[in-house]
Amino acid sequence: MSLLRKLKIQIRKVEERDRDYWVDMSLRKLREGKVRYYRVRDELTGKWLFKICRDDEMQRVIVKALKCPAGGGFVQLEGRTMLFQKGILEGYYYDVISLSYMDEEERLRRNVLNDMDEVPEVIKENFKVMEYEEATGKKIVGKRLVVLCEENDEKSMILLFLIQRAWPISKIPPEIGMKASDLLRLIKELEKAKVDEIYQAAERQFKLGKENTDMLLNLLEKEGTIQRLKDYIKTKD
Structure with missing residues (x-):
């Protein structure tokens, strides 16, 4: 089973342009190259639209979120980018690992990781992770970790x-x-089911408690795939 299928993420290319332009903010320059657009459905967060800008001259790829799911945190990701660059390992680009978090004022922040224990397990299990110097051959102040991608x-x-x-x-x-x-x-499968029936079946089949089941029901309702009818829940046709 592929990683995307395992994580229940669907990524579909919807447009490709052999020549287009974009502004690379890290270089503060207008760049030219291939551009591709992808629609994404992530089971956890929702629907996205991404733009991939490939700069073969500079040997770098920019991933940009054009449209994000609703929600205060996700909205702040709209227009944000992630940079992958050529290192010293043939056939791979690297990204400096950093994780998002919300500060006390609900503003989006990022924390650059320098400890392997802080790296999400899904990254460590499915990608190559190493220190910045090992991937680039360059020395920097402090320790940073990078993840490699073909x-x-x-x-x-x-x-x-x-x-x-x-x-x-x-x-x-x-x-x-x-x-x-x-x-x-x-x-x-239950067709028109009472909420208590869903709780019982979710616990029995998926080991989901009531609180977690409620979180998923709210997510599905927000996506418009289910509807509540008094004491019942059913899927939308």
Whole structure:
């Protein structure tokens, strides 16, 4: 099973331009190259639209979130980018690992990681993680960790954006959110079901407690895939 299927993420390319322009803010320059657009449905966070800007001359790829799901944290990710650059390992680009968080005033922030224990397990289990100097051959003050991605694997770059930028600010833990489609399938099988019946079946089949089931029901209702009818819940046709 592929990683995307395992994580229940769908990524579909919807447009490709062999030549287009964008502003690279890190270089403060107008750049030219190939551009691709991808629609994404992430079980945990919702629907996204990404723009991939490939700068072959500078050997770098920019992942930019054009449209994000609703929510204070996600809205602040709109227009944000993630940069992948060529290092010294042939066939790979690297990204400096940093995780999003919300500060006391609900403003989006990022924390650059320097401790392997802080790196999400899903990254450590599925990607190469190493120190900045090892990946680039350059020395910097302090210790930073990077994650490597195959240079042409744009879907994995988008996935790394979601894991580092979106998942940390989701109100639903990833291991719970990935069961949303299972719960939706259960509701379809039950047809018109009482809420208590859903609680019991979710606990029995997916080991989901009432609180986690409620979180997923709210997520599915927000997405418009289920509807509540007094004491009943059913899927939308």
